[in-house]
Amino acid sequence: MFQAKAFAPFEKLASELMVHSSEGDDGSHDIAHVLRVFKNAMRIQALEGGDARVIAAAVLLHDCVAVEKNSPMRSKASVLAAEKASAVLAELDWDGDDIAAVAHAIVTHSFSANVPPETLEAKILQDADRLDAIGMIGAGRCFYIGGRMSSALYDPFDPSGSNRQLDDKRFVIDHFQTKLLKLADGFQTNAGRALAAERDQRLRDFLGAFMDEI
Incomplete structure (x- = not known):
């Protein structure tokens, strides 16, 4: 059950925006992922600054359009999400500049889109999202997605x-x-x-242990 209090101090914003989040069955881009990215983003924002409300909205809506990893539309996912997010925020009477800031952050967070972030808020969302792709969480999500795509764990001969x-x-x-x-x-x-340096080392340690076991 959704608990807005987990997104403090943006409980009201979470209640308004999470209803527009993707309702797909991808457990690597579910509400748990959104919450982890939110915590990462708030941790970075506390040290780096930036508009926390814009960052929170961008986090809450960054995956509001679901596109599978193996879809030919994957590189367009963040653009589609930004368009949907802009419409949602306009309905909530957000200021145009703030809507544009959220949309830019959402477009540039994606690795597939390959669009450089130009604002601090966009840089924080990108960092927060990518932290969830490395470390132990990143390893777990990687294998989960591989299962969804019916991939083998590894090439047994190389x-x-x-x-x-x-x-x-x-x-x-x-x-x-x-x-x-x-x-x-x-x-x-x-x-x-x-x-990232801490999580990258964990990922490398995991890969080393995995290779040792096989």
Whole structure:
């Protein structure tokens, strides 16, 4: 059951916006993900500054349009989410500049979209979302998504991809090299980079243990 108090001090905003969040069945982009990203964002905002209300709204609506990872529309997901978020906020009589700020943050948070964030709020959302893609949570989400896509865990004859082309659609563990281990280098804020360094090391430790066991 949804509990707005988990999004303090933006309980009212959460109650207004979470009803517009995606209702898909993707457990890697569910309300638990939104709450984790919210906590990451508030932690970074406390150190870096920025408009906390804009950041909170962007977090609450950043995945309001669901597009599967293997969909050809995946790179458009953040643009579609920004368009929907803008309409939702306009209905709530938000100021035009604040709506634009939220929309920009949502568009640029996506790795697939590859649009650079230009505002502090957008940088914080991007960092907060990417923190959820590394560390132990990132590893768990990676395997969860692989299961949804019916991917194998790894290539039994060349797990590390030393003598083949990496293919993270076929093998879950390949996604560590194709994306996850690259994320820590792209964080936008000092606070985000510090948090990312810890989680990146956990991810590398996990991958080392995984390879050792197989």
